[in-house]
Amino acid sequence: MTLNSLNDWPTYSDLASFTTLADWVRFCASQMERSECFYGHGFTQPWQEARHLVVRGLELDWDVPDSALGAVLLEHERALLFRLIHDRCVSKIPTAYLLEEAWFFNEPFRVDSNVLIPRSPIGELVSNKFAPWLEHEPTHLLDLCTGSGCIGIALARTFPQAHVDISDLSAEALDIAIENIGLKDLDYQIDAYQGDLFEALPSRQYDLIVSNPPYVDADDIDQMPAEFLHEPRMGLAAGDDGLDLVRKILALAPNYLTPEGWLICEVGNSAAALIATYPEVPFEWPDFSQGGHGVLVISSVELTKHAASFQ
Structure with missing residues (x-):
């Protein structure tokens, strides 16, 4: 699969081979770079934000060990991540709003677009x-x-x-x-x-x-x-x-x-x-x-x- 522009955004079926947490973190990070996302809401680089979006999007602890990245996901989990990553990259919705959660002073806070x-x-x-x-x-x-x-x-x-x-x-x-x-x-x-x-x-x-x-x-x-x-x-x-x-x-x-x-x-x-x-x-x-x-x-x-x- 070769993607040259945002008009080439893949369908969910294109990503059938993406089965693990690591697959989706990698996909999210590369898509954020291709989409020229701005990292100004608590993150400084794409891998950091992608890992957080994928992990917290699945309601895992934010500090889940790297050994968990090999875990195989259920289909409904993959579908959820596909939607979150699309909204982050195409609609440019910040991760905090997608998760309705932001961290400040070492603890999480509920946030929304208000x-x-x-x-x-x-x-x-x-x-x-x-x-x-x-x-x-x-x-x-x-x-x-x-x-x-x-x-x-x-x-x-x-x-x-x-x-x-x-x-x-x-x-x-x-x-x-x-x-x-x-x-x-x-x-x-x-x-x-x-x-x-x-x-x-x-x-x-x-x-x-x-x-x-x-x-x-x-x-x-x-x-x-x-x-x-x-x-x-x-x-x-x-x-x-x-x-x-x-x-x-x-x-x-x-x-x-x-x-x-x-x-x-x-x-x-x-x-x-x-x-x-x-x-x-x-x-x-x-x-x-x-x-x-x-x-x-x-x-x-x-x-x-x-x-x-x-x-």
Whole structure:
């Protein structure tokens, strides 16, 4: 069988000789390369993603040993993988949406197309307990623009004595976040609020506000790979310079932070526009050993000092 283009996508009967897990992982990886899939939702290369899609598509443990790749599949399992691989390669649906599962902070989360696929480098800051900025154990934390709830849940895991609030404008996204909170048995520690940024939150001050808001500018949103078109646009697009929501967060955050509190906010490629807009504001920009960029750190003191700039 020779395939020269996507128009030559094989029929299921063409693949009758593909009987083992290894056959289907190999087929998936090569088809993703031929299809010019984009590896930006938790995977960096095709074999890694193909193995995950095939293994989890069959509801096997994600870390199944390589010795299992020789296992012979049932026909209905092969038919399922054929459909999943087709949807990944031809329709460019990200693996996380096909499986309705994404991993963040070393654990799985339920996701669907109402939420962005978790991938924020903020997870590394959580792992480090936000050192050196956060010097004391926090009591109240906020995950603003929570999406799937993954950052809020990571905060709860890391600071088990703290209370965590999460908030999102999208009711559909918040439903997914609440489902994830329940699956993790964290209802006692995390409260969820639906509303625009801070508007639905209780009257409370936080030791730490963490946010991964929409921040993609108009130029980038039109040039994103096809995989991103399956994500909710309201979770990505943020105006001409990508700062529509970030400006509001910077202006309002001091009202919700303790005097010693900190704001952590991901702005991605819009960091350059932010620095150009507020050259006098001393944002800090952590380096990430696991990849990622464009996450600002700023204290409540500095936000208050420069409050006039954000109005």
